[in-house]
Amino acid sequence: MVSAPSLQVLQGPASAAEQLSALKEVKNDIVGHDQRKEVLVKRGLVDTLVAILSSRTAGKRRSGSSAAPQTQDDELRLQATLVLGSLANGGAACVAPLLAAGTPKVLLATLSTAHAPPKLVTAALQTLRSLASSWAAIEAGLHGQDLGTLDIFTHGSNDVYLAVMRQRSSTPAARLHVRLAADIIAISATSESAKSALAHSSVLETLAALLASYAIASKQVDYRGDISHLPSPPPEQALPSIISAICTIVTGSTYHVHRFFLSTPIRELFTNIWPANGDQRHLFGPRYGFASPGGEPLLPPLHVPAYGTTTYYGGSRAFPALASLQPQERRGIPSVNQVTQGGDADHANAVCGWLLVLARSMQGHDRLVTLRLLALVNHAIDADVMAAGHRSEYVQKAREREKQLVLLAVPLAVTLVRTASEGKLSATSLCEQQDARLVKEEACDVLALLIRHCKELQVAAVDAGAIKHASSVLKKSFDNVPLAKPMWSARSADPEQLETSGTRRMGSRGLPSEILHAMRCRQGALEALAAIASKEDVHRKAIVEAGVVACIIEALKPYPVDFAEKLVAKRGQVGPKDGNTTGVILAACQMAKTMSRSVSLLRTSLIDAGIAKPILQLLLHQDMAVQLAATDVCINILSEFSPMRDDMIAEGIVKTLTEHARSSSPALRLSSLWALKHLVLSTTKEVKVNALEELGTGWLVAAIQGESREAVPIPPGGGGVSVGLSTPNAAGEQVDLLNPSSMDVDEPADDDDEDYEDEDEDGEVMYDESSSTHYQASQLRSTLNNPPPAFNSNSYLSSVREMEQNLALQAKRDDVAVQEQALDFVRNLLTGDDCAYMTDHLLTQIGSVKIFDMLTAKLLPLANSLRLTGSMSRQVYNPIEIVLSTVHIINHFANALPRHKQLLIAQKSLLQAWLPHFGHVDRKVRVMSVWAINSLTWIEDDSDRKEARQRALELRAVGIEGVVKGMANDPDLDVKERVKTAVRQFDLLI
Numbered sequence: 001m002v003s004a005p006s007l008q009v010l011q012g013p014a015s016a017a018e019q020l021s022a023l024k025e026v027k028n029d030i031v032g033h034d035q036r037k038e039v040l041v042k043r044g045l046v047d048t049l050v051a052i053l054s055s056r057t058a059g060k061r062r063s064g065s066s067a068a069p070q071t072q073d074d075e076l077r078l079q080a081t082l083v084l085g086s087l088a089n090g091g092a093a094c095v096a097p098l099l100a101a102g103t104p105k106v107l108l109a110t111l112s113t114a115h116a117p118p119k120l121v122t123a124a125l126q127t128l129r130s131l132a133s134s135w136a137a138i139e140a141g142l143h144g145q146d147l148g149t150l151d152i153f154t155h156g157s158n159d160v161y162l163a164v165m166r167q168r169s170s171t172p173a174a175r176l177h178v179r180l181a182a183d184i185i186a187i188s189a190t191s192e193s194a195k196s197a198l199a200h201s202s203v204l205e206t207l208a209a210l211l212a213s214y215a216i217a218s219k220q221v222d223y224r225g226d227i228s229h230l231p232s233p234p235p236e237q238a239l240p241s242i243i244s245a246i247c248t249i250v251t252g253s254t255y256h257v258h259r260f261f262l263s264t265p266i267r268e269l270f271t272n273i274w275p276a277n278g279d280q281r282h283l284f285g286p287r288y289g290f291a292s293p294g295g296e297p298l299l300p301p302l303h304v305p306a307y308g309t310t311t312y313y314g315g316s317r318a319f320p321a322l323a324s325l326q327p328q329e330r331r332g333i334p335s336v337n338q339v340t341q342g343g344d345a346d347h348a349n350a351v352c353g354w355l356l357v358l359a360r361s362m363q364g365h366d367r368l369v370t371l372r373l374l375a376l377v378n379h380a381i382d383a384d385v386m387a388a389g390h391r392s393e394y395v396q397k398a399r400e401r402e403k404q405l406v407l408l409a410v411p412l413a414v415t416l417v418r419t420a421s422e423g424k425l426s427a428t429s430l431c432e433q434q435d436a437r438l439v440k441e442e443a444c445d446v447l448a449l450l451i452r453h454c455k456e457l458q459v460a461a462v463d464a465g466a467i468k469h470a471s472s473v474l475k476k477s478f479d480n481v482p483l484a485k486p487m488w489s490a491r492s493a494d495p496e497q498l499e500t501s502g503t504r505r506m507g508s509r510g511l512p513s514e515i516l517h518a519m520r521c522r523q524g525a526l527e528a529l530a531a532i533a534s535k536e537d538v539h540r541k542a543i544v545e546a547g548v549v550a551c552i553i554e555a556l557k558p559y560p561v562d563f564a565e566k567l568v569a570k571r572g573q574v575g576p577k578d579g580n581t582t583g584v585i586l587a588a589c590q591m592a593k594t595m596s597r598s599v600s601l602l603r604t605s606l607i608d609a610g611i612a613k614p615i616l617q618l619l620l621h622q623d624m625a626v627q628l629a630a631t632d633v634c635i636n637i638l639s640e641f642s643p644m645r646d647d648m649i650a651e652g653i654v655k656t657l658t659e660h661a662r663s664s665s666p667a668l669r670l671s672s673l674w675a676l677k678h679l680v681l682s683t684t685k686e687v688k689v690n691a692l693e694e695l696g697t698g699w700l701v702a703a704i705q706g707e708s709r710e711a712v713p714i715p716p717g718g719g720g721v722s723v724g725l726s727t728p729n730a731a732g733e734q735v736d737l738l739n740p741s742s743m744d745v746d747e748p749a750d751d752d753d754e755d756y757e758d759e760d761e762d763g764e765v766m767y768d769e770s771s772s773t774h775y776q777a778s779q780l781r782s783t784l785n786n787p788p789p790a791f792n793s794n795s796y797l798s799s800v801r802e803m804e805q806n807l808a809l810q811a812k813r814d815d816v817a818v819q820e821q822a823l824d825f826v827r828n829l830l831t832g833d834d835c836a837y838m839t840d841h842l843l844t845q846i847g848s849v850k851i852f853d854m855l856t857a858k859l860l861p862l863a864n865s866l867r868l869t870g871s872m873s874r875q876v877y878n879p880i881e882i883v884l885s886t887v888h889i890i891n892h893f894a895n896a897l898p899r900h901k902q903l904l905i906a907q908k909s910l911l912q913a914w915l916p917h918f919g920h921v922d923r924k925v926r927v928m929s930v931w932a933i934n935s936l937t938w939i940e941d942d943s944d945r946k947e948a949r950q951r952a953l954e955l956r957a958v959g960i961e962g963v964v965k966g967m968a969n970d971p972d973l974d975v976k977e978r979v980k981t982a983v984r985q986f987d988l989l990i
Helices: 003-011 016-030 034-042 043-065 074-087 094-098 101-110 116-140 153-168 172-188 194-201 203-217 236-250 253-259 264-271 334-339 344-360 364-388 392-423 430-451 455-463 466-476 513-532 537-545 547-556 563-570 582-595 599-603 605-609 614-616 624-637 647-651 653-661 666-679 685-695 696-705 779-786 792-807 809-831 835-846 848-858 880-894 898-905 908-919 921-938 942-958 959-964 973-989
Strands: 712-714 726-728 732-737 864-869 873-877
Touching: 003 016, 003 034, 016 043, 016 074, 034 043, 034 074, 034 094, 043 074, 043 094, 043 101, 074 094, 074 101, 074 605, 094 101, 094 116, 101 116, 101 153, 101 334, 116 172, 116 921, 153 172, 153 194, 153 203, 153 973, 172 236, 172 696, 194 203, 194 236, 194 253, 194 726, 203 236, 203 253, 203 264, 236 253, 236 364, 236 726, 236 864, 253 344, 253 364, 253 779, 253 792, 264 344, 344 392, 344 430, 344 873, 364 392, 364 430, 364 696, 392 430, 392 455, 392 466, 430 455, 430 466, 430 513, 455 513, 455 537, 466 537, 513 537, 513 547, 513 582, 537 582, 537 599, 547 582, 547 605, 563 864, 582 614, 582 624, 599 605, 614 624, 614 647, 624 647, 624 653, 624 666, 624 696, 653 685, 666 809, 685 696, 685 809, 685 835, 696 809, 696 835, 696 848, 792 809, 809 835, 809 880, 809 973, 835 848, 835 880, 848 880, 848 908, 873 908, 880 898, 880 921, 898 921, 908 921, 908 942, 908 959, 921 942, 921 959, 959 973
Parallel strands: none
Antiparallel strands: 712 873, 726 732, 864 873
């Protein structure tokens, strides 16, 4: 090996010329030879290279040399960097010694050197990208490995990326540097700390500025503003890298998504495209999708319904980003002033439309990354719609955007999934082969992200054939694949090669790239199918018919704990069926959870496939994220209609779940308690008693009482409305942070049509005219009467950040959710034929005084009151979920034996606390309250008639009878029917 003597030269005293010659020999000798790389690493090559690079970089900083001709020091730094890059390309095994030697730090120092030669900057960025890629491959592989920290996103390093991306030079080297910097961010900025650092250090805004600069330079928009503050437009080849970097930073954070599309460059992109004189004729051309005599529109014409008496032309009714550009004089269409000042809804829709146009102009993986960003922005806007409380104008815009995605985005994504499933590799160049590989890995994942939360998008995906194509990808991921080269074991080290430090110790080799590719394809396919199956039972049955249930079960099998150590011994025999990465297991659990929502599948396909056994094993997995995912599956397969429940109880799942319920993880605590709630519903009293004992009455009482007490205001005269902890949304309204639209883990969200059923045609929330409870009309009407105020993006971003990042607020929300599940656990203990027995058992174990005191506390106003406007204030109560669960328990006491009814009716303080909630704004609270009254006034037999009359008199004395009779004109039909029964029973008894 010719590089061994060269290494001795580098490690001994030598001239710069000798070192330069030795570096070139080492570089040429190790390219493509992993064995040689390992030998040299064990002999201290990494330490030597880092020392050379550090000393030469420090010398450059002290000398302050200019960028004039390339010096010998520059050439030495370049060659040392190239050798480090070759080692970084050596795969996962080289990552550990490179990190131990501080390679990222010295490379960043090289980049921060003033007047560094372009070739050196290119080499340093390429080496960082290679190191980040190898590090990410380990992270995506086996669990339980100590990867070390890829510390390349600190305050100082982010300044380096900013300098690279903000340079005004338009040379080929400068453009390449922008793409490499974006690639590094896209590949390795996966931790929350890295994302936050990049978002808060102007890196995200700079990436947005590059995207805007490209849009202007490529004439995608007729920008009429000043562009001097924007960076040089990146080349088209760099655009996917820039978009991928943005996606990486904003993924998992609604706040970061908002920071992107509300950033100054993106906002200006859509507020400076109109000429000052108001002439918008230039907008009606092919560039914006409108028909014109001179050419074809970019977007196909869409057949859409009329808007009032005016029909949008050019397809803009389904494409709101373009609808906002129509002539102002057309009735029903927002003016330019409304678009630019009426909040961020129009702006966000415009961003979605622009990204869709951009995606349609791309192909392959480039199209995928743009669709990913489109999906992330769309979800963030949907979060705004939910925060707006389904106000009419937000709902309308959401439906318009939804139609846009149904007709134009989903077919693009499904086409890419079909390409991935067919697996036809027509690519000839290495670049095209890499593009095809990435499409196979990411197409299903992007489709899942796009359709995950919307039933209409899921239907559109199924209509386009997504089930067939995603199922094909999943099945093919289990096929045996030939490895490019067999796994090899290093020769025994001689005394000169003893690994004395981390810089000379090779790391784990991880999975072969071919197996890792199969895992990524498998994970994406599972995520896509899980998204498709999340809401519609017909989709779940179609997935079963596609024959993938066995694949789901196989995907739940983790790799053995010692699998990483056995990789070398197996020497290339590892295959796609030997186990699954953590990411695949999490996706398979999500798939199992969505499929198990179907009662028929639980009783047939899933039980036949044996889903219970792997889920029981995953509950004991060492990774808490896997434990949580498996527990989420248990929520469904432990329900009363599941035939697997008895077997899982026999296997000891009660003890496992109760241990998880006492976990330090709020999510695992909540999910475990939710599963226990389902487990005790309609089961034997022995199981209920055992679950209560394992959980512990002391822990249960503490969970019900909670660590904090949240609040909702109930206006004078009744009618609670859940506000709790609130913050302004884009419309300036107070948004409930403690009560999202759905906190279900095991059930899909309600359909949109059900969500909007309480609104009249123009968006005003309906209420009972006879009630003293009044609610604010939606913002639509006030917007029509008064111009909207100027939108303050900084203020709105602050509110979004508060909702997402306030740890105290999140802890309170978690606490409220646990309280709700703990109350529901008690409710389900009192359900069924053993209701009387379990009521006595609960009263004995906890104590009647303690139980009724807890229930009273949940219904009483809290100690503080919520100030609304001026001097007005309202009593503050617990959130709707807590109140509803409490009333459910009251109803079960009322359904028990007459002595339990008498015990309940004797709780005067509880009845007084209950009284205001008969006028609650939530119909479910009102319905359940009247149900409980019907149960209390029900005559069990002749011996109970006297007690029933006494109970009715007590209810009259408290004032409940009068309140119930006043509900005869309740707007909810179910409430009115229950009230009729209650009034009839009161009249019969009194």
